[in-house]
Amino acid sequence: MSVSLDSIRAAAHLISGAVMRTPCLPAPKLSRLTGADVWVKYENLQVTNAFKERGALVKLSALSPEERRHGVIAMSAGNHAQAVAYHAGRLGIPATIVMPEPTPFVKVAATRGYGARVVLAGEMLADAQAEAERIAEADGLVWVHPYDDAAIICGQGTIALEMLEDHPGLDCLVVPVGGGGLISGMATAAKALKPDIEVIGVEAALYPSMKGALNGEAVQCGGATLAEGIAVKNVGKLTLEIVRETVDDILLVDETDIEQAVNAYLTQQKTMAEGAGAAGLAALLSHRERFAGRSVGLVMCGGNIDPRLLSSIMVRGLAHEGRLVSIRITTPDRPGVLGDISTLIGSLGGNILEVSHHRLFLNVPAKGTTLDVTMETHDRTHAEEILTALEGLDVSVRMLDLGESRL
Template sequence: MMDAAIAATAPVTVEEILQAAELIKGAVLETPCLPAPRLSQLTGADVFVKYENMQVTGAFKERGALVKLASLDDGEKARGVIAVSAGNHAQGVAYHAGRLGIPATIVMPVLTPFVKISATRGYGAEVVLAGNTLAEAKAEADRLAEERNLVWVHPYDDAHVIRGQGTIALEMLAAQPDLDVLVVPVGGGGLIAGMATAAKAIKPSIEVIGVETVLYPGMWGAFYGKEVRCEGATIAEGIAVRDIGVLTTEIVRKTVDDILLVSESSIEQAINAYLTLQRTIAEGAGAAGLAGLLSERERFAGKRVGLVLCGGNIDPRLLSKIVVRELARDGKLVSIRIDTPDRPGVLGEIATVIGDLQGNVVDVEHHRLFLNVPAKGATLDVTFEAFDRPHGERIVAALREHGYGVRYLEIGERMD
């Protein structure tokens, strides 16, 4: 079983993390940790971002995977390794196993997006699709591990993996030694356990704060001794972990200062901020740290805060949807329903009112045949761009002044 494959249960030390840093040097990119003035302006903190989305596989998982793989003896390497993942861990293990000539089997749920399956296969791993969930995929991986005598590479609850992830904190504090706080996304806990161990040893005064989505508050529950439920569809699937690590929990309780829970909407806002303000791509899990700052601005105001953008592997279609939703939340994309008489020229009049006030119509749906529309009337669903919320409100007010009945719609809402 995977849980029995935890490589070591002794506490992870900063000396071991320093050794891990030497081991991965040249094989894993030392990503930049740079000031982010526009995020600082947005949050009120002095923000610095560690760009782990620049790794070859687009995420930090390479670090721990490589340290674990390098720890295997020749016999274990010849047997091959196995992992369960629907994303970044799969690619990190596959990439470095391929580099080291170690046979790798990755078990992924059948519903894993094809782009992730293809990328994992592209690094040379054998991909086995099994089950609709990670739990079901794990059951098949357990069977294969026993049948083929494969070595487990756990995504987080392994001392070697934790040491590898801790190298991020070493690099951040080398680049920005005056940081007051590290804000770290939390799933199973490997990233924050390694980073907190390294950071507290180097700079005992530094705060280390974890961030989870409210839908998967496993580490928060363990940290505060609360019973929690972990379920639901989250945009931060990379930290959607039901079963947090045993070793990681032990380390987090000793080294981490607090765990914050953030909403899905705040994660969406953070993804959009990285894209529009920093011109970089963050997946949901990668944006969780920034979501923590956005959710608790007063707590971080004036502090020098280090964020880990831990991954950038997001579906482009989902990213575009988030951008549209954030435009709507900001009042820059306005969707309205207008009741009109069914006569020639009405659509032109409405477009003229919007255009004269410098609004830009981007979508129109004209409804005549639905039974809830009067026989001599029509309904228009209009979406237009505005400079900001007050500008959009002025356009709506002008339409009403011209005698049109107008009500706001949620983006994507349509006729019943």
């Protein structure tokens, strides 16, 4: 299979009815936040909560009867694994998925739940890939690559067909980039349908592999990123060729921007985005001038995020906005002080969530004490008003980081 508008249209016909045609909706709140006219394609609504189902189904549907009988193998720690497992199960194709040993149990369990045989091997994706290649050779299994495969690319390109059919006025698509399968398919379709549309890729700054490959530069890739779904050190040969011909630019986003974007999807759009899924919005937040006033289509490509991580991001977001504040108050150790402080905070509209009382800190006088108070406020200005009022009680007050308040 070649990658062209015709083959992507054929892929769209093939997956119709088996993969959700996800909505692409206006996002007025995100538009106000970024200054662009934002439209979001909600691929987190797929059964496996990510776009990977499209390419996986196209690839599996192209197998011969003999290949189906022998089965397939894939290597992934996340969305690709679940997509291959789910659709292989639907089609009655035996599937083996090799995952690194540290893969979170919830992802292993989900993949097994779709009927796949899961093999845990090695610490890194490279180790898992080596084991997958060994098993594929030994057992005669068809390799289902996560991105560097024409069938996979064509399946992912159906997203652009749907977006431009629903909203032909879009003048820019902003697409997360890992190995390049998603943006290769989308850019091929979009440029064929609307040659003047701009297609912008987004990579995590810790993993600028595609940008480095396009520029012929050796880049450093590594580190803990919220966008693990696009944390790829080596891009595909086919995808690099397509991206070089069809993609207008690659932008990098740092971890702060990705975190802010995940939080914005949750609080503004009431939807869950994993770090990779929020990368496009992160680019709009960090490169506002680039997209101001333009009609921009974002691919929210996945929503598989750990609930504990999401909870932490929400709390950090409240702290960043000044709506969740921790303060340390140093005061004489006498009866009634805590009551005075809590009464003042309450009278000014603050809501106390937690109080820690310390008498043993060596930097506090023997007859003194410290209070760590965590409270809800309306915003940062409101928090400053409360701090100023507390200082009027003749106590020492300073702002804390949320982590520091629990020391």
